[in-house]
Amino acid sequence: MMGMVNTVFLLNQATPDTSGYMIAGYIVIFSVMLLYLLSLFIRRRNLEKDYETLEEIEKMDAEKKAPAPPRPAESLQK
């Protein structure tokens, strides 16, 4: 079966038009690569957001634990 494909090509001596497959192949290559880059980017952004929130919480915790300096009461509430 595999040999047949070759033989047909040789008999015709004309290059078959396989451009559709080539285009499909390169679309796959670039879209998978872009998707991976996107996933890296999104994960990084989410982690950075988490990090900032956590740091803020830590800062507030530190303020809470410290001997309360005179400051507005609302800021201590959270």
Add this chain to the structure above:
Amino acid sequence: MSGQGVDPVSSPITGLKTQEDARQESTGASFLGAMIAVLWKDLAAEMRSREVVSAMLVFSILVIVIFNFALELDPQVRASVTSGILWVTLVFAGTLGLNRSMAIEKDRGCLDGLLLAPVDRTAIYFGKALGNWLFMLIVAAIILPLYSLLYNANLLLGGLILVILLGTVGYTAVGTLLSAMAVQARTRDILLPILLFPVVIPALIASVKASSGYLQGLEMVDIQPWLNLLIAYDAIFIAAAFMVFDFVVEE
């Protein structure tokens, strides 16, 4: 070797230094003794409860019955798929047994007790692996004649038995190691087959091919490469498991 270069504060090893020393002193005789002790413990527990082997056995018979309907096993089809059915049955039943035998250790806290004992940990591994291997062989010893009886085909061939011995060695060598990892995970019930199957594929292919070679009465020349591959697989994975088991139970 596991303690090299580990930060002494965070290392779980340091607390066990005295045992580490004791382990170093243990000789070859005590290695064998520990291995047999672990094996004996498993066998004795199984003799009393019979839960692992009976579960594997009932499961195997169910699989064989289901295959009968799923594949419409008329005599002609049967001849070509017998070895496949046999190995799929053994592999699935084996996963059941591997999971259970490690889960028992973990749940009853036996694993921790074993690990605290001043013996070489690889002796524990070999004891467990040997136990699992025996359980699989018991199941195989029952389903081979049963299959022969149910499908009117003789599976009790010397060659086939050799393949089953070789194939199950590699399977349990990897399976025991991976099940020791899987029981310590949150997703332990589903994790073992997922971890195990991709790694045992070479042993499985070789076993199926060699078995069907013997069943169809092929020349030894056609079967030999598969046997060689099986032996190589067994040797490589036993050696690998020997080297890494310490890391699986270390803490």
Add this chain to the structure above:
Amino acid sequence: MPAKSRVLPVLDWISLVLVLAATGMVFFYAPTEEVMGLVQKVFYFHVASAWVGMLGFGVALVAGIAYLRTANPKWDQIELAAVEVGIVYLLITIIVGSIWAKPIWNTWWTWDPRLTTATVMELVYAAYLMLRAGIEDTERRARFAAVYTILGFISVPLTFLSIRIFRTIHPVVIGSGDPTATGTFAMTPKMLQTFMFSLFVFSVLFVDLIWHRIRLGRLADTVEQLKLRLSQ
């Protein structure tokens, strides 16, 4: 937060330019193969992706062994990064190879040693990710992951061998020309140059991607530790 690297953005731009250059070379510099037609052009990036995949799994193996020897979490991050990049590129290789196979082998898929081994490899490393997902303790997760990387890597050549005992139809373009393979061709100098350049470009891309992934892993660890500290 881990400090920003100054070299990395430069590497990003270099990778981008190189990938564009390689793409240009594939389409405008390399000649069209006569028997297969334009579809042969996927060969350059197909093999380059496979190379990146293997590179990823190779690096993961080395990192896994290094982790078991040193217990340094740095190696665990490298290992995870290498596996992830390897999985992505092996996936590209498999899909693109399958697209190439349709006009040349007249089928999308065949259980040839290379195709089967590549698929089993994807499954091994998918199992690796599931193992990691199932363990919460970071130290134990790293240890088990390293052990599984080693076992998985050892099984791959054996899988290949076990299927190799059957006959293969996958072409071997580099090295020997097996006459039974379908879709083989002789590379002209321009094709060879394009091919070598693609390999080089994808290697640079690999370094860039794995670097980004390692930084991501480091940030994830930092966030994890911060969470742990706050929950106490």
